[in-house]
Amino acid sequence: MGAVELKPLLEEGLSRAVLSKPRRDSPYSKVTVRPVIVDEELRYQFEYRQGEKVTHANLLPLEAEAALAELIRRDFRQALLQTPAHDYQVLDGEKVLRRPPTGKPAELAHDRRKRRLLEEGKPVPFLVELGVMTPDGKVRAQHYDKFRQVNRFLELVDDVVPRRSLRIVDFGSGKSYLTFALYHLLAVERGLDVDIVGLDLKEDVIERCGALAHTLGYEGLRFEVGDIALFEGAPADVVVSLHACDTATDAALERAVRWRSEVILAVPCCQHELYGQVHDNELEPLLSHGILRERFAALATDAARAQLLGVVGYDAQVIEFVDLEHTAKNLLIRAVRKRDSVETAAMERYRIFKERLGIDAALERALADVLPA
Numbered sequence: 001m002g003a004v005e006l007k008p009l010l011e012e013g014l015s016r017a018v019l020s021k022p023r024r025d026s027p028y029s030k031v032t033v034r035p036v037i038v039d040e041e042l043r044y045q046f047e048y049r050q051g052e053k054v055t056h057a058n059l060l061p062l063e064a065e066a067a068l069a070e071l072i073r074r075d076f077r078q079a080l081l082q083t084p085a086h087d088y089q090v091l092d093g094e095k096v097l098r099r100p101p102t103g104k105p106a107e108l109a110h111d112r113r114k115r116r117l118l119e120e121g122k123p124v125p126f127l128v129e130l131g132v133m134t135p136d137g138k139v140r141a142q143h144y145d146k147f148r149q150v151n152r153f154l155e156l157v158d159d160v161v162p163r164r165s166l167r168i169v170d171f172g173s174g175k176s177y178l179t180f181a182l183y184h185l186l187a188v189e190r191g192l193d194v195d196i197v198g199l200d201l202k203e204d205v206i207e208r209c210g211a212l213a214h215t216l217g218y219e220g221l222r223f224e225v226g227d228i229a230l231f232e233g234a235p236a237d238v239v240v241s242l243h244a245c246d247t248a249t250d251a252a253l254e255r256a257v258r259w260r261s262e263v264i265l266a267v268p269c270c271q272h273e274l275y276g277q278v279h280d281n282e283l284e285p286l287l288s289h290g291i292l293r294e295r296f297a298a299l300a301t302d303a304a305r306a307q308l309l310g311v312v313g314y315d316a317q318v319i320e321f322v323d324l325e326h327t328a329k330n331l332l333i334r335a336v337r338k339r340d341s342v343e344t345a346a347m348e349r350y351r352i353f354k355e356r357l358g359i360d361a362a363l364e365r366a367l368a369d370v371l372p373a
């Protein structure tokens with residue numbers, strides 16, 4: 001749809017759209033859109049004005065996205081799209097101006113959309129301290145993406161993390177928004193007895209995170225300076241590693257496998273390792289373009305990781321996550337331990353894959369003594 005990307009905007013929750021200034025050959029003088037609930041499902045109601053005549057259509061979200069995009073492209077020179085986080089003004093189907101929100105949240109008679117684990121309007125202390133929320137619980141417009149990311153992460157965690165006392169290590173915790181979020185969900189909301197350690201190489205960051213945990217009274221959340229590969233703490237039930245660079249993710253995965261951790265949540269990032277390795281004559285049209293090669297190598301790295309986790313007893317899924325900076329870094333490997341045995345058939349599939357691409361992945365080398373011969 002040209003310059004206007006509607007999907008992220010609809011994900012923010014479109015509360016109203018008004019399309020005006022019709023082009024000369026448009027059949028409509030104005031179109032308005034609002035969310036409604038029909039048969040307990042979210043729809044977007046389009047109201048089309050043609051002179052005196054008014055017609056309506058209730059569309060599914062994907063249909064609505066396509067219809068809205070087409071109307072903006074073909075029929076209207078101006079569109080105002082309102083979400084709880086922003087007002088977007090689209091001019092001539094291309095130029096998008098983003099402003100602070102002015103509309104009221106959409107009132108739906110029976111709003112059955114999936115409830116977020118953290119709700120706007122309900123202050124969450126760590127989000128207030130980190131500046132994402134105001135003290136009365138309003139999400140600051142410039143941090144709305146972060147709020148969405150934290151919520152998405154918690155949904156993905158909530159589905160798989162067991163409800164009992166847990167030891168968790170977050171490798172490469174950095175500024176630790178998601179580590180605090182994890183503690184909030186499990187210890188504060190769910191009342192579980194959790195011991196979470198955030199580990200990172202950066203002393204200053206670790207110091208700040210430790211001070212914040214202290215301010216919040218989060219007694220089960222600690223931060224330590226250290227390298228993933230050299231970490232000597234006790235085994236964890238859950239291993240988290242989010243956006244740890246390149247093969248730091250592999251070091252975290254190796255740790256989890258050796259500990260037999262129950263759950264692994266890893267968002268890889270900067271997967272450079274295989275870039276120089278991948279080789280396949282038949283794939284040259286793809287591999288000869290630097291950017292395509294880079295993306296392909298990153299995907300191949302994560303495919304290898306997921307497959308190897310499968311070999312050593314995990315059910316591993318690769319799921320779309322929300323990343324704030326680089327859309328190529330938006331995959332989460334979520335693995336849940338299911339078996340103690342190794343899967344030789346899965347290893348055979350891995351070997352065919354690696355030989356085809358001529359790769360030698362860091363995780364395979366790290367787990368050489370554990371993998372089937």
Ligand SMILES: C[S@@+](CC[C@H](N)C(=O)[O-])C[C@H]1O[C@@H](n2cnc3c(N)ncnc32)[C@H](O)[C@@H]1O
Pocket residue numbers: 171172173174175176177178199200201202226227228229241242243244245248
């Ligand atoms: C891009 S940041 C991500 C921070 C946080 N997990 C997040 O998702 O927002 C990556 C972090 O991993 C840390 N890191 C990279 N390699 C590491 C290693 N070998 N041991 C410990 N931390 C590491 C870096 O210092 C950095 O803070």
